[in-house]
Amino acid sequence: MRTIDSDFLHRALKHYYGYDAFRTGQEEIISHILQGQPVLAVLPTGAGKSICFQLPSLLLKGVTLVVSPLISLMKDQAEALTARGIPAAYLDSSMTGSEYGKVLHAALNKQCKFLYVAPERLLNPQFLRFAQSAYITMVAVDEAHCVSQWGHSFRKDYYNIPRFMEQLSPRPLIAAFTATATPQVREDICERLEMRGAKIVVSGFDRPNLHFAVERTQDKDRALLGFLEKHEHQCGVIYCATRQRVEQVTQLLLRQGYSALRYHAGLTAEERRENQNLFVSGQVPLIVATNAFGMGIDKADVRFVVHYNMPKDMESYYQEAGRAGRDGLPSECLVLYNKQDVAVNTYLIGHDQPDLAWKEHELRLLDKMIHYCNTSSCLRRELLEYFGEKAPLRCHNCGNCSATSKASWRKYFGI
Numbered sequence: 001m002r003t004i005d006s007d008f009l010h011r012a013l014k015h016y017y018g019y020d021a022f023r024t025g026q027e028e029i030i031s032h033i034l035q036g037q038p039v040l041a042v043l044p045t046g047a048g049k050s051i052c053f054q055l056p057s058l059l060l061k062g063v064t065l066v067v068s069p070l071i072s073l074m075k076d077q078a079e080a081l082t083a084r085g086i087p088a089a090y091l092d093s094s095m096t097g098s099e100y101g102k103v104l105h106a107a108l109n110k111q112c113k114f115l116y117v118a119p120e121r122l123l124n125p126q127f128l129r130f131a132q133s134a135y136i137t138m139v140a141v142d143e144a145h146c147v148s149q150w151g152h153s154f155r156k157d158y159y160n161i162p163r164f165m166e167q168l169s170p171r172p173l174i175a176a177f178t179a180t181a182t183p184q185v186r187e188d189i190c191e192r193l194e195m196r197g198a199k200i201v202v203s204g205f206d207r208p209n210l211h212f213a214v215e216r217t218q219d220k221d222r223a224l225l226g227f228l229e230k231h232e233h234q235c236g237v238i239y240c241a242t243r244q245r246v247e248q249v250t251q252l253l254l255r256q257g258y259s260a261l262r263y264h265a266g267l268t269a270e271e272r273r274e275n276q277n278l279f280v281s282g283q284v285p286l287i288v289a290t291n292a293f294g295m296g297i298d299k300a301d302v303r304f305v306v307h308y309n310m311p312k313d314m315e316s317y318y319q320e321a322g323r324a325g326r327d328g329l330p331s332e333c334l335v336l337y338n339k340q341d342v343a344v345n346t347y348l349i350g351h352d353q354p355d356l357a358w359k360e361h362e363l364r365l366l367d368k369m370i371h372y373c374n375t376s377s378c379l380r381r382e383l384l385e386y387f388g389e390k391a392p393l394r395c396h397n398c399g400n401c402s403a404t405s406k407a408s409w410r411k412y413f414g415i
Contacts, residue, residue, distance in 0.1 A: 004031040009055075016058055016084070023048045025203030029175075030056050033138070038198040039175045040144065040189055044205055045322030049177045050077060053140035057114065058086070062137035063107050065172070066116045067161060069143050072273070074116035076298065081114055090116035091127075104130045119146075119157040122164035131164070136172045139165060141193065144176035145315065148188040154358075162194045179322060180315040183388040205318070205387045209325045212333045212379040213399030214372070220308055220336045221252055227306060227334060228258065228286075234303040235279075238288045239320055241309035241344055249308055250288045263289035291316060300327035306334045310341035310373055312349065313365035314386050317372075334399075337373040342366075376400055 009027060013019050022030075026048055029041045033056040043049050057064035068074045074090035081088035089103045089112050106112040108130065121127050139161065141147070147158035165171055176189055176198075190198050217223045224238070240246045243264040253260040261275040261284050272292075279287045280299045287293065291311075305324040311317040317335070325331030349362045372382050380395035394401045 004034050012055060012059060013051075016055065016086075017051065023203075025201055026052055029201050032199045032201070033173065033175055034059065036173060038173065038195040040181075040186060040195060040198050040200045041175070041177045042181050042186065042200070042202040042205075043177070043179060044203070044207055045179045045319060045326065049142075049179070052177065053138070053175050054081070054086075054114070057138055057140075060137050062135040063110075063112060064114050064138045064140055065131070065136050066114055066140045066142060067119050067122070067158075068116050069118065069146055069155060071118070072276070073142070074118070078114065078116050080298075086114070087112045088114035088116070091121060092118070108134050110135075119155065119160050122160040128164070128167060131168060136168060138173045138175060141174065141176040144178040144189050144193070145181050145185055147176075147192045148181070148185045159192065162192070165194075180319045180387075182315075182386065185315075205384055205389055206380070206391075207322065207325065208397070209328055209330050210321065210333050211330065211397050211399075212321070212383070213402075214335045214337055214379065215399075216337050216373070218338055220338070221249075223336050224249070224306060224308060225252075225256060227304075227332075228253075231304055231332070233285065235282065235285045235299070235301055236287075236304040236306065237293070237302060237320075237323055238286065238306045238308055239293075239311070240288060240290060241311075241341070241348065243290060245309065246288050246290055253286060253288065258286055259284050260286040260288055263287055263293040265290065265292045291320065297323060298326075299323070301329075302326065302331065303329075304332040304334065306332075306336065308336055309344065310335055310337050310369060312345045312362065312369065314368055314372060314383065315365075317369065318383060318387075335373055341373075342370060345369075376403075 006027065009030060013022060025041065025043055029039055029052040032039045033053070041049065041052055053064065053066070071092045074092070078088040078090045087106070089106060091100060091103055103112070103115070107115050141161060146155040147161070148154065165174065174193060174195055176193060176195065181189065186200055190200070215223050238249060240249055243266045246262050246264045250260055250262040261279055263272055263275050275287065276293070276297070278284045280297065302324045305321050307317065307320070311320065321333040324333055345366055346363070349359055349366065368386065372379065375382060377400060378394045379398040379400050381391040381393065384391040
């Protein structure tokens, strides 16, 4: 196996992206890819996953196919690459036949380096004919936890990936990326994607700049407004479990004089796009959203993420909370919790999941989230241990550690 020159990689990083140094894990992942080894990379939100497949692709011949779950995510990444002078495109179902054909023609004629597609398109006969004629050197699987039946965002269409790759000759290299994967999910991803001999790189889940807290309250509106008073003029995301709750919380904030937008799947695509752009550009500091908002949102200065309702599982919580503080500055992650959250999530799981085994799995994940919201232990430790990492007894940067340090009983034990 050939050795990859580190100085060369640093020069390439500077040339294409203007950065002087790699973030944790990036150089190792890129080196393994350039050595022709399949890689599963688990990097926290904001750790620079895209560079890990973009940079080696720029150093290799041929087209890189990026499998991505959301049209908005594909569009944003393709446009970001194009803005850097790197030819990239995406395919979506709203395209005309002419637009679709132009994209495939560009990829066939070396005029497109990155092609973003949804997993359900891979076995489309027209696309498959294109792929068998194109020189595809790598398939990059974004949000790879979606392939695992034990993950929190399982999508059966991700099972198309191995079947698709079997029909290509030569078989492309595969690299998979996610921000949230327990050891069990990592193992399942490698098995489902048939990544034999894959190098698994986990850069660490800890985000030291994030302060985690849970507030147990029967009056969430008052708790939310109290929190916002302390974070005036800061940018933040407020997650709610349902569309109805998004509407109610948005109206609450508007009545209190806050500039806030709403975001959920019940809005038109145009309104969602406009609200996302207003928030990302900084024109409106607050957005109230369901979990339809967040994946691929590239905004560095989100100072807080509040979960008005407890999420259904730890993976969802960690990914959504991770939207905060991507610039490395101190940021807050708060869950507002009461027992009604348990009832709402139990109902949603029962309503959304007709499969009994899957329903039982989601209820087990919910139990772990309930434990997180009720524990008196260090919250950072609870998160890190959930993802298979060792952690100190206390982090001194979460709500529970702060409460313990101020507790009156400490003076009796000299702690």
